[in-house]
Amino acid sequence: MKNIKDYNLEELKAELLSIGEKSFRAEQIFKWLYIDKVKSFDEMTNLSLDLRKKLNENYDICNFKIIKKLESKDGTKKYLFGLSDENAIESVLMEYHFGKTVCVSSQIGCKMGCKFCASTGIPFERNLTSGEIVEQIIAIEQDTNSKISNVVFMGIGEPMDNYDNVLNAIKILNNPKGLNIGARHISVSTSGVVPRIYQFADENIQCTLSISLHSANNETRSSMMPVNNAYNIQELMKACKYYIDKTNKRISFEYALAKDNNDNLKDADELISLIKGMLCHVNLIPINKIENGKYTKSSLENIIKFRDYLNEHGIVATIRRELGSDIDAACGQLRRKNLKN
Ligand code: SAH
Numbered sequence: 001m002k003n004i005k006d007y008n009l010e011e012l013k014a015e016l017l018s019i020g021e022k023s024f025r026a027e028q029i030f031k032w033l034y035i036d037k038v039k040s041f042d043e044m045t046n047l048s049l050d051l052r053k054k055l056n057e058n059y060d061i062c063n064f065k066i067i068k069k070l071e072s073k074d075g076t077k078k079y080l081f082g083l084s085d086e087n088a089i090e091s092v093l094m095e096y097h098f099g100k101t102v103c104v105s106s107q108i109g110c111k112m113g114c115k116f117c118a119s120t121g122i123p124f125e126r127n128l129t130s131g132e133i134v135e136q137i138i139a140i141e142q143d144t145n146s147k148i149s150n151v152v153f154m155g156i157g158e159p160m161d162n163y164d165n166v167l168n169a170i171k172i173l174n175n176p177k178g179l180n181i182g183a184r185h186i187s188v189s190t191s192g193v194v195p196r197i198y199q200f201a202d203e204n205i206q207c208t209l210s211i212s213l214h215s216a217n218n219e220t221r222s223s224m225m226p227v228n229n230a231y232n233i234q235e236l237m238k239a240c241k242y243y244i245d246k247t248n249k250r251i252s253f254e255y256a257l258a259k260d261n262n263d264n265l266k267d268a269d270e271l272i273s274l275i276k277g278m279l280c281h282v283n284l285i286p287i288n289k290i291e292n293g294k295y296t297k298s299s300l301e302n303i304i305k306f307r308d309y310l311n312e313h314g315i316v317a318t319i320r321r322e323l324g325s326d327i328d329a330a331c332g333q334l335r336r337k338n339l340k341n
Pocket of ligand 1: 116191210212285286287
């Protein structure tokens with residue numbers, strides 16, 4: 001059955017017309033799904049019984065089951081959601097002074113193979129549909145009885161490897177008649193799938209683009225991230241500049257510091273010459289150790305030194321607050337789980 005949450009508003013209008021209904025019904029359904037957040041078609045009381053029956057027969061409303069919920073000392077919550085097949089995914093809720101942010105997964109598993117990331121540990125299963133991406137936010141809003149203000153595509157998966165569904169999910173999240181989360185409050189993070197960065201720049205949406213850079217040196221970066229063998233740093237930077245030119249938006253470079261790997265001032269120098277003058281900022285992340293991972297966290301003292309050095313050389317850099325590491329909810333700690341393991 002088709003998931004009703006896979007449709008953006010325009011598509012839902014067309015879908016309703018195709019089953020002989022008036023298109024304004026789509027707006028009513030959108031309101032029920034994304035503002036009232038009902039869990040069944042039967043609760044959509046301004047629709048005729050006949051239409052509710054049709055919806056029940058032809059569409060799934062996609063309610064995730066919470067299989068597990070962990071809460072960190074810092075208030076971060078990690079959800080393990082059961083999907084309608086045997087799969088399960090993780091999403092994380094973080095509280096900041098500016099509001100609540102959900103970190104969503106975009107795929108079940110990941111193909112990118114980054115050596116430091118737990119999501120690499122288990123083979124790729126499938127892409128999430130746009131409705132399954134959106135449902136992560138709805139389920140958390142329902143569970144916490146609150147409104148989510150920001151969404152980051154930094155959970156399991158490579159969003160640019162599930163481009164169409166991610167883009168459609170953004171359209172659904174964005175819609176003022178639905179969840180109404182502004183594009184400026186949505187960040188998409190990529191390991192560097194260059195052709196998709198160009199495509200994303202041409203979409204004309206005002207999302208923040210985060211690039212998982214982690215090193216300004218091709219040899220080091222390739223040893224951490226196989227994607228660098230397909231699209232090297234120079235190609236990646238060209239695409240980033242195109243994104244900035246097209247959108248006038250600042251790019252966020254993610255840089256996870258691993259001891260004696262990419263964390264000394266020589267590495268900082270390479271980074272400075274690479275991005276100097278670009279409209280960007282650098283997010284420094286103390287690398288989180290994962291099971292069997294060969295990287296260890298850089299010391300806080302060293303991270304501060306790295307940050308200050310960048311700042312002194314005109315690069316805006318901040319250290320990302322570590323949230324949820326006690327419940328394995330921090331960057332790179334999410335894994336695909338299924339109900340059997
Ligand atoms: N595939 C996308 C989005 C998911 S990862 C991407 O690569 O950007 C979200 C962020 O967490 C990325 O910047 C990723 O590089 C980072 N990350 C992965 N493993 C990490 C780890 N062990 N410690 C710190 N950050 C990590």
